[in-house]
Amino acid sequence: MTGIRRLAQHLDISIGTVSRALNGRPDVNEETRKRVLEAAAELGYVPNQSGRSLRQGTTNIIGFMMQTGAEITGQGDTFFMSVFDGVQTVFARHRLDLVALLCSSQEDPDDYLRRVVARGFADGLILSATQRHDPRLEFLAKRKIPFATLGRSLTDVGQPWLDLDFEGMAQTAIDRLVERGHQRIAVTRPHDDVNLGYIFVDQAASALEAHGLFLDPDLIFRSTPNEAGGYRIARELLSKKDRPTAILLVNESIAIGFYRGLSEAGLKPGRDIAVIGRHSPQTHFLSPSLTGFELSRRDLGIALAEALLATMPAFSHFYPNAELRKIWHEELIEGESDAFLLPHG
Incomplete structure (x- = not known):
C-alpha cells in the first residue's frame, strides 16, 4: 500500500497538489489529475481515512x-x-x-x-x-x-427528493381497467402513515370520479408491504359479499401473497379477478404473468x-x-x- 507522501514523491509534485487531485478539487488541471489517478491505481494508493476525516472535520x-x-x-x-x-x-x-x-x-x-x-x-x-x-x-x-x-x-x-409516480400508476391502471368494463375496483395502501398511500388512493379516487365512478371505502385495503400482507388482502377481499372485479396493488411484495390467497380459494388472476401491481425480481416468476409497473x-x-x-x-x-x-x-x-x-x- 502506498501513502500520499510516496505518491507525491513518485510524481515529483507537491503533496497538496496530489491531495487536491484525489479529492476532485476544481483547481487542478485535468492532465495533472489524470497523472495522479493513474499513478494512484498503479501504486495501490490507499488513503488514510481516519486522518483525512479528522483534518476535514468529516466522516466521509x-x-x-x-x-x-x-x-x-x-x-x-x-x-x-x-x-x-x-x-x-x-x-x-x-x-x-x-x-x-x-x-x-x-x-x-x-x-x-x-x-x-x-x-x-x-x-x-x-x-x-x-x-x-x-x-x-x-x-x-x-x-x-x-x-x-x-x-x-x-x-x-x-x-431534494425523488419519488415514484404513484399518481401516474393509479391513473394509468384505473383508465385501463375501466376501459375493460370494470367499475367495482379495489386498491391497496400501506398499513402506516407513509405519504405514498395518500397519494395513490387520492389519485385512484380522482381517476374513478373522472369516469363517473366511486371508490368504495370498503374496497381500500391496508397491508404490511410483504407477502403476508398480500395474503391477508386476498383473504379479506374474498370475505366480501360484493367482491370487486379488479384490484390495484401498490407494493411490489404483496403480489406474491395475494396470488397465494387467490389460489387457495380456487381463483385465478386474469380469469376471476383483474390484478395490476408493481414488479419486483420475484414477481417475474408469477403465473399468470403480472401486469405491473416497473422501473x-x-x-x-x-x-x-x-x-x-x-x-x-x-x-x-x-x-x-x-x-x-x-x-x-x-x-x-x-x-x-x-x-x-x-x-x-
Missing part, C-alpha cells in the same frame, strides 16, 4: 435511514438493495461510503434519528418511508444537515445520490445539472393478470 459517510421489522421483511430484498447499488456507485466516485441506518419498527423514528445526529455519525443522510407529516425533515433542516428523501411529504423544508431501481439510486451531493458544498460543482426534485416514472408491462374483461354497460 452518508447514512440511509430505513425501518426494519418483521412487518416489512421482503420490501428491503425487492427494492432497497438495487437502490443502494445505484447510490454507492455515485458515492464511490468521491470515496464516500453508504451505511444503512436500520431503525427498528419498535423504536420511534424521530428518537432514532436524533441519536444518530447527536453522534455525528454521517456527513449527510437519505431518509426513506416519508410520512404524511414528517418531523424528521424539520429536525435536520434546523441543524443544517444535508439530506435528501426518497418520497415526498407535506412537511417540506426545501430538501430501474439502480438508476433511481444514482439520481438520488447525485441530488444529495448537489446540495453539499464539497461536491456540488460535480453535479450542476442534478435534478433536485423528480417524479420517477414507471413503465407498465402488460401481462395476463388483468385479462379478465367485463361487458360494457
Whole structure:
C-alpha cells in the first residue's frame, strides 16, 4: 500500500497538489489529475481515512435511514438493495461510503434519528418511508444537515427528493381497467402513515370520479408491504359479499401473497379477478404473468445520490445539472393478470 507522501514523491509534485487531485478539487488541471489517478491505481494508493476525516472535520459517510421489522421483511430484498447499488456507485466516485441506518419498527423514528445526529455519525443522510407529516425533515433542516428523501411529504423544508409516480400508476391502471368494463375496483395502501398511500388512493379516487365512478371505502385495503400482507388482502377481499372485479396493488411484495390467497380459494388472476401491481425480481416468476409497473431501481439510486451531493458544498460543482426534485416514472408491462374483461354497460 502506498501513502500520499510516496505518491507525491513518485510524481515529483507537491503533496497538496496530489491531495487536491484525489479529492476532485476544481483547481487542478485535468492532465495533472489524470497523472495522479493513474499513478494512484498503479501504486495501490490507499488513503488514510481516519486522518483525512479528522483534518476535514468529516466522516466521509452518508447514512440511509430505513425501518426494519418483521412487518416489512421482503420490501428491503425487492427494492432497497438495487437502490443502494445505484447510490454507492455515485458515492464511490468521491470515496464516500453508504451505511444503512436500520431503525427498528419498535423504536420511534424521530428518537432514532436524533441519536444518530447527536453522534455525528454521517456527513449527510437519505431518509426513506416519508410520512404524511414528517418531523424528521424539520429536525435536520434546523441543524443544517444535508439530506435528501426518497418520497415526498407535506412537511417540506426545501430538501431534494425523488419519488415514484404513484399518481401516474393509479391513473394509468384505473383508465385501463375501466376501459375493460370494470367499475367495482379495489386498491391497496400501506398499513402506516407513509405519504405514498395518500397519494395513490387520492389519485385512484380522482381517476374513478373522472369516469363517473366511486371508490368504495370498503374496497381500500391496508397491508404490511410483504407477502403476508398480500395474503391477508386476498383473504379479506374474498370475505366480501360484493367482491370487486379488479384490484390495484401498490407494493411490489404483496403480489406474491395475494396470488397465494387467490389460489387457495380456487381463483385465478386474469380469469376471476383483474390484478395490476408493481414488479419486483420475484414477481417475474408469477403465473399468470403480472401486469405491473416497473422501473430501474439502480438508476433511481444514482439520481438520488447525485441530488444529495448537489446540495453539499464539497461536491456540488460535480453535479450542476442534478435534478433536485423528480417524479420517477414507471413503465407498465402488460401481462395476463388483468385479462379478465367485463361487458360494457
